[in-house]
Amino acid sequence: MNSWIQRHVASLPSMIDTMMRSPRMPWISTLARLVLGVVMFYAGILKLFEPDEALRAVQAYRILPAAIDDVVAFGLPLLEAVVGVLLLLGLGTRLAAWIAGGLLIVFIAGITSAWVRGLSIDCGCFGGGGDVLATGKAWRYTSEILRDTGLLVLAIWLARFPTSRLALDRMLDPGSLPDELDQIDTYPSEKHKEPSA
Amino acid sequence: MSKNDSRQAKQLAEQEAARRRRTRNILIGAVVAVVVVAGIIAWASNRTETDATAAVPAGIDSDLGVPVGTASSPVVDIYEDFQCPICKTLEDNIGQTLQQITDNGDAKVVYHIMSFLDNNLRNDSSTRAANAAGCAQDQGVFPAYHAEVFANQPVNEGDGYTDEQLITFGETAGVEDMDQFRACVTDGTFAGWVTRVERRAEDDQISGTPTVLVNGTRVDLGQASSWDDYINQLTIAIQQAG
Numbered sequence A: 001m002n003s004w005i006q007r008h009v010a011s012l013p014s015m016i017d018t019m020m021r022s023p024r025m026p027w028i029s030t031l032a033r034l035v036l037g038v039v040m041f042y043a044g045i046l047k048l049f050e051p052d053e054a055l056r057a058v059q060a061y062r063i064l065p066a067a068i069d070d071v072v073a074f075g076l077p078l079l080e081a082v083v084g085v086l087l088l089l090g091l092g093t094r095l096a097a098w099i100a101g102g103l104l105i106v107f108i109a110g111i112t113s114a115w116v117r118g119l120s121i122d123c124g125c126f127g128g129g130g131d132v133l134a135t136g137k138a139w140r141y142t143s144e145i146l147r148d149t150g151l152l153v154l155a156i157w158l159a160r161f162p163t164s165r166l167a168l169d170r171m172l173d174p175g176s177l178p179d180e181l182d183q184i185d186t187y188p189s190e191k192h193k194e195p196s197a
Numbered sequence B: 001m002s003k004n005d006s007r008q009a010k011q012l013a014e015q016e017a018a019r020r021r022r023t024r025n026i027l028i029g030a031v032v033a034v035v036v037v038a039g040i041i042a043w044a045s046n047r048t049e050t051d052a053t054a055a056v057p058a059g060i061d062s063d064l065g066v067p068v069g070t071a072s073s074p075v076v077d078i079y080e081d082f083q084c085p086i087c088k089t090l091e092d093n094i095g096q097t098l099q100q101i102t103d104n105g106d107a108k109v110v111y112h113i114m115s116f117l118d119n120n121l122r123n124d125s126s127t128r129a130a131n132a133a134g135c136a137q138d139q140g141v142f143p144a145y146h147a148e149v150f151a152n153q154p155v156n157e158g159d160g161y162t163d164e165q166l167i168t169f170g171e172t173a174g175v176e177d178m179d180q181f182r183a184c185v186t187d188g189t190f191a192g193w194v195t196r197v198e199r200r201a202e203d204d205q206i207s208g209t210p211t212v213l214v215n216g217t218r219v220d221l222g223q224a225s226s227w228d229d230y231i232n233q234l235t236i237a238i239q240q241a242g
Helices: A002-010 A012-021 A025-048 A051-060 A066-089 A093-116 A137-160 A168-172 B003-046 B085-104 B117-121 B125-138 B142-151 B163-173 B178-187 B191-203 B227-241
Strands: B066-068 B075-081 B108-114 B211-214
Touching (some): A025 A137, A025 B003, A066 B003, B085 B108, B085 B227, B117 B125, B163 B178
16 A cells, blocks of 8 residues: 555656646646636626726725725726736737736735625625625635635646647747647747757 | 858747747737727726716705704714615614604714615616605605605515605605606606715715714624614714714
């Protein structure tokens, strides 16, 4: 039994190595990109089409002073929409993933802060928002944080492995991913780079 | 391959890479610009317009709220939406206390009738009911009308109020000129005022209803253990403010 575990633990690095070299890797990134992109774009668009609600949602967190809450109520959804579109197109994926990750950390911090301060609010993540009944508060906050954490994992994945299939990035830079997938021997492609002269 | 050829090939490859980077950056810039412009249009066209010249009911405060009672201080601000179930519960439980407070001249109670639930509930009942309350205020029967609306709030949140209901409430509340009241309700005479009240409340960082302030300080429902406790807290807050 012990040796069985040992054998498998010992083979873990090579298993990860095999996974990294797998031709499926870019497809995993494609999936991550599309999921994160759809969620970001949807969340941003909903709020841009309901500015009054978005403002109330921002105010409900009781973090920002009155002077800048409307700037944030407009700016955050806009940033979400922009990042969402870039991710969906696979354009500037790494940068978009970094920004998405940053946004998600801010969102998680905001929700946690509301929870810790004993507020009972709707996060306003997908429109809506504001003060709500305390009923089911713990589960609401928990599920919101879990969801954002899951999305954060996708963002981190994409920041690490931005190269993906069905992406404009790839069309503009075909060299980053050989067309003959069978011929891939090393991935990510950075390892192919020639040492500079 | 000679050393020269290799250098040339490398140069070409670098130029090609730089060209692609440029194309990509331009494309990113273009996509960002398109989304930003579309976002600004979506935002601006959906932001509720306010009209500072809109008609307002007689006797409202400079902050657009409806004052009740003869006292001038301390001020109890109450933010409510006629479609908000907890607002009804609040009225059911502390309505009498509030009436005593205004009757005794212990404080001025200012009602700010908000209408944001229309957005959440996908109807226009909050705005129409708030407008009707403005019509009632215009005829000097706001307190009775306000009580009547909450007393008849639909059991199912979102069912809203019909114009006929809103007119009947006026009759019960003791409106004298019913013809004028009916026209005021159906024409939405004070709809512009309702929007301004809502915007004003947003500017004052009111993010939900009911919200109760005593001289600007929130008396939070969430901190009370019971309605008796809440009434107690409210009374103490008023005494301290006075």
